[in-house]
Amino acid sequence: MLSPRQPAQLFVKDHMNSEEAKFLLHTRSLELGDPEDLRMAEALEQTRRDPELLAWFNQQRALDAALHDKLQHVRVPAGLVEKILAGREARIEPRRNRHLMPLALAASIVFLISLAVFVVGRSNPPTTRFAAMQAEMALFLREFPKLDLATDRLPEVREWLARQHSLTQGSLPKALERFPGIGCRTVEWEGRKLALVCFMVEGQVVHLFVIPRSAFPDAALSSTPVLAKVGPQNTASWSNRDNLYFVVTQAGEALLQKYLLAMP
Amino acid sequence: MSVTDQEFEQVVRGHYADVFRFALSLTKREAEACDLTQESFYLLGSKGRRVEDASKLKSWLFTTCYREFLRDERHRVRFPHIELSLVEVELPEATAERVHEMDAHVLMETLEKVDEIYRVPVMLFYLKGQAYKEIAAALAVPIGTVMSRLARGKEQLRVLLAKALQPRTDAVAAPAGPTIRERPYE
Numbered sequence: 019m020l021s022p023r024q025p026a027q028l029f030v031k032d033h034m035n036s037e038e039a040k041f042l043l044h045t046r047s048l049e050l051g052d053p054e055d056l057r058m059a060e061a062l063e064q065t066r067r068d069p070e071l072l073a074w075f076n077q078q079r080a081l082d083a084a085l086h087d088k089l090q091h092v093r094v095p096a097g098l099v100e101k102i103l104a105g106r107e108a109r110i111e112p113r114r115n116r117h118l119m120p121l122a123l124a125a126s127i128v129f130l131i132s133l134a135v136f137v138v139g140r141s142n143p144p145t146t147r148f149a150a151m152q153a154e155m156a157l158f159l160r161e162f163p164k165l166d167l168a169t170d171r172l173p174e175v176r177e178w179l180a181r182q183h184s185l186t187q188g189s190l191p192k193a194l195e196r197f198p199g200i201g202c203r204t205v206e207w208e209g210r211k212l213a214l215v216c217f218m219v220e221g222q223v224v225h226l227f228v229i230p231r232s233a234f235p236d237a238a239l240s241s242t243p244v245l246a247k248v249g250p251q252n253t254a255s256w257s258n259r260d261n262l263y264f265v266v267t268q269a270g271e272a273l274l275q276k277y278l279l280a281m282p
Numbered sequence: 283m284s285v286t287d288q289e290f291e292q293v294v295r296g297h298y299a300d301v302f303r304f305a306l307s308l309t310k311r312e313a314e315a316c317d318l319t320q321e322s323f324y325l326l327g328s329k330g331r332r333v334e335d336a337s338k339l340k341s342w343l344f345t346t347c348y349r350e351f352l353r354d355e356r357h358r359v360r361f362p363h364i365e366l367s368l369v370e371v372e373l374p375e376a377t378a379e380r381v382h383e384m385d386a387h388v389l390m391e392t393l394e395k396v397d398e399i400y401r402v403p404v405m406l407f408y409l410k411g412q413a414y415k416e417i418a419a420a421l422a423v424p425i426g427t428v429m430s431r432l433a434r435g436k437e438q439l440r441v442l443l444a445k446a447l448q449p450r451t452d453a454v455a456a457p458a459g460p461t462i463r464e465r466p467y468e
Contacts, residue, residue: 041429041433042429044432044433044436044437045407045413045414045428045429045432045433047407047411047412047413047414048407048408048411077377077378080377080378081376081377081378081381081440082408082436083378084378084379084381084382085381085389085408085439086408086409086411087382088381088382088384088386088389089303089386089389089390089408089409090299091386092303092306092386092387092389092390093386093387094298094299094302094303095302095312095316098298098302098316098319098320099294099295099298101316101320102294102298102319102320102323102324103290103291103294105320105323105324209313
């Protein structure tokens with residue numbers, strides 16, 4: 019806050035009127051520092067000559083500060099950071115040497131033509147929303163995520179699944195139920211809510227997504243887990259009548275083979 | 283400047299909330315604001331080498347966010363000219379105390395009612411604490427124009443806030459809201 023002081027030290031021929039000063043002071047940065055320019059300095063000096071203007075300015079600054087503070091309370095959607103980080107990893111392309119661009123372009127055209135011929139000859143395109151989700155979640159789980167519920171008790175996890183995702187008893191695969199849990203959380207992806215349950219299997223973290231089949235009608239999964247490497251992660255995907263299952267772990271593939279491929 | 287993974291994550295965590303709030307003020311829809319925020323950071327990730335000074339990253343993000351918004355808003359009228367004067371109305375005064383008491387989402391809704399031409403500099407002013415010279419650089423408009431828009435935008439916001447803060451029973455009788463003539467400041 020400013021307070022009246024001695025008359026201005028600044029040399030000015032004519033004082034600006036209070037309306038002009040108000041107009042300038044409206045634009046005074048929230049971060050108090052040196053006046054932005056000579057006219058702002060003059061407007062600030064005017065507040066020292068005009069108590070009414072000073073009162074208005076102090077009130078305005080308080081209002082500005084309150085608005086600034088209040089804006090910091092505007093809710094930001096959960097998971098936005100993860101989406102931004104996952105999006106970058108998924109979409110960023112390596113820089114290319116500009117001199118090689120024409121060659122790269124020609125090669126791309128040849129590749130695209132070959133790809134088109136290949137794709138046209140196939141009944142199922144290789145990319146689905148489920149596959150896109152798998153790629154993003156594998157990146158997302160490179161680091162252990164924050165959990166909505168941290169517990170090693172599976173009854174609590176089951177209750178959470180029922181409450182948050184309307185998933186019934188028996189939704190968790192028996193192959194993983196024998197291991198202690200770490201916790202669970204909801205991950206939002208393209209408007210879908212995915213249930214994530216984390217287990218500790220032989221000292222390794224194993225992440226399990228349980229997703230209703232209706233969330234990804236394009237996912238063509240069998241009841242036998244299919245193992246695949248996605249980036250640095252080993253994954254397994256399968257389905258039953260009601261749900262899709264997607265497991266992500268940094269543990270070796272042998273762990274998934276040992277427990278998931280032996281499922282009844 | 284090259285943006286490494288670690289730097290990128292640091293920048294995301296440091297600025298994503300404010301960039302989202304700015305995007306929300308532009309799009310008025312949460313899902314679109316999320317997309318716009320992600321797009322801004324994606325562009326940082328893929329074109330980050332163009333940002334020469336790390337201290338200017340936040341300005342770069344706001345500017346990019348705004349440009350991406352404009353790119354998508356092809357129907358937008360670029361220079362609306364509003365031929366009305368500020369209407370003085372008898373409304374409860376918008377004070378710091380009242381703002382502290384109000385819900386943040388009500389403030390956001392109120393900000394969204396400010397004309398876009400004024401809303402953008404006002405948001406940059408409040409979210410980032412930018413001075414008018416920085417805002418002028420971010421929006422690529424003359425300093426005098428930014429000062430004019432900022433002053434009038436804040437005045438429009440003040441009247442809209444007063445309207446938002448008045449008791450609901452008075453809402454019917456209240457005037458439609460402030461209307462402002464834009465004039466260049468020299």
